[in-house]
Amino acid sequence: MRRWLSRALVLIILCAAALAAAAWWWTRQPLALASDTVEVSIEAGTSPRGVAQAWVAAGVRTSPWLLYEWFRWSGQARQIRAGSYEIGAGTTPADLLRKMVLGDETLATVKLIEGWTFRQFRAALAKAEALSPTTAAMSDAELMAALGAPGVPPEGRFFPDTYAYSKGTSDVAVLRRALRAMQHRIDELWPLRPADSPLKSADEALVLASIVEKETGREADRGKVAAVFLNRLRIGMPLQTDPSVIYGLGTAFDGNLRKRDLLADGPYNTYTRAGLPPTPIAMPGKASLLAVMRPDPTKALYFVSRGDGSSEFSETLDQHNRAVNRYQRNQNGSK
Template sequence: MKLWRVLLSVVVLAAAAVAGAAMWWLNRPLPLAADAVEVAVEAGSTPRAIAQAWVDAGVQTSPRLLFEWFRWSGQARKIRAGSYEIVRGTSPTVLLNKMVRGDVTMATVRLIEGWTFKQVRAELAQADSLKPTTAAMSDAEIMAALGAPGVPAEGRFYPDTYAYSKGSSDLAVLERAHRMMTKRLEAAWAERASDTPLKTMDETLILASIVEKETGLPADRGKVAGVFVNRLRIGMALQTDPTVIYGLGDRFDGNLRKRDLLADGPYNTYTRAGLPPTPISMPGKASLLAAVRPDPTKALYFVSRGDGSSQFSDNLGAHNRAVDQYQRNR
């Protein structure tokens, strides 16, 4: 009988020792090869593969120990996909809790008002830890993937700063920007003036994109829009350089020449009246609202004063004098 008691005591003590060692390990900081270690957990990854990924990334412990901890905890199936980062002092318990909570490492990318879709794609291509899903896709293929087949990509994405989990797809960021532009455009259209010459939301987006490119000073935005709306009302050509520049594409070398203004094309608003066929940039909220509710003005012309602001004129004579003063220094 004494022997059984001794054996039982040994078993209990051994179990306690194992439990104590386990608790010590679970709450002890994991040794790391660097100050921070990052791992991207793909959807469908097994607990064993996740444990190995952490060790491969620089967690200096046994992958078997990590795997057994994930499995023994009962939470292995609750680990969420995403990018995770741990720093020195992180224990196995904290590591698992982070992945179960989905406490992913975030990065941001900023899309700027007035950018073209070409510029947007270039920015996404160099964004931190953003998966280049669209790299081999054409603009048309991207729009089809976003559920908008046949819709030109230009101007269809809202300029803003977007946070994303590292390892996310660039298409996911574009989907959010596209959805936000649709929402902002619908909101602006709902606030349109009753006498606006704009017939559709698409026309609103096109005009807003021009206003975005033509506005040097935010305080002038509503009046710039007013000039273009006045011209649309009377069938006068918009005569705006940014549309011509957009139409030139890669041929534009930074110098807009007289021959460029005379060469007819769908984006030449000197040779053709009305709006161009598509937006020429990404407008922000202020430009969208200015397009549908421009400042009341009789002006039909404006010219840059050279300091970001514009001089507005009601007639051609006054405009020519303003051009002489601010552009020709006469």
């Protein structure tokens, strides 16, 4: 009887070892997939069993029970992180678990461009890959309230950059990051302004930076463009910037800025009104913000496009008129 029990025990041990070896071997073999890649988004609080079932439902051709038992047997089942994951050919069960434990997510990105308006920002977010459009039905005012900034106009308040996010993330999350990023840039750069700056607040700097963003054709001219507008503000001269007028026209702008548009008074008409418009007219990047805080040293009050992306700067109206005749005769574009 004792000999029989010993043999049975040895047999059990051998079977267990064989089973463990088979399990180890299985975890190192590529999983069969229903397509080239398989994606799964794991919500916070999903059980390990639910995670296994989600992968199988998405296209991993194996038993959900087997996958779950692997998670459980590894001792790391409770370390699986929520997120968006993607696997391809050659991925083993061990690779799959490691990816989820490390939080090695598959991220999508959306690029928000300097000089875009908030309307363009929203359009880009609406088209962004796998970004949940939770703000689609919100007005601008409702959206700003949802972001914790009720009553704040949205234009210019979001920093243009490339934002990575987990697939299935709400667009509110991306907008909140962009809002905080812009505030961080302003807080960082506002103290750099010169003591004689005519700008009275960081909000005014943001407004002017948005104009500089739209008016700059070449990076090297940005500091001088900012200086021209700052010089005009100091002496009470109208900014006379076309992009502000165009912004005020909104959807009525058909691509041609006419003389009647420049004469029609309105809050964004910087030809008929001195000072800054009431809000930014676009989303400025860091370079434009920095140019407003640290403008180039110049007494120029005018600039005109040379037609190659660069600008000619002048201190007097006579110099400016000569530059206009040289570079922009019978054309628009002088400032």
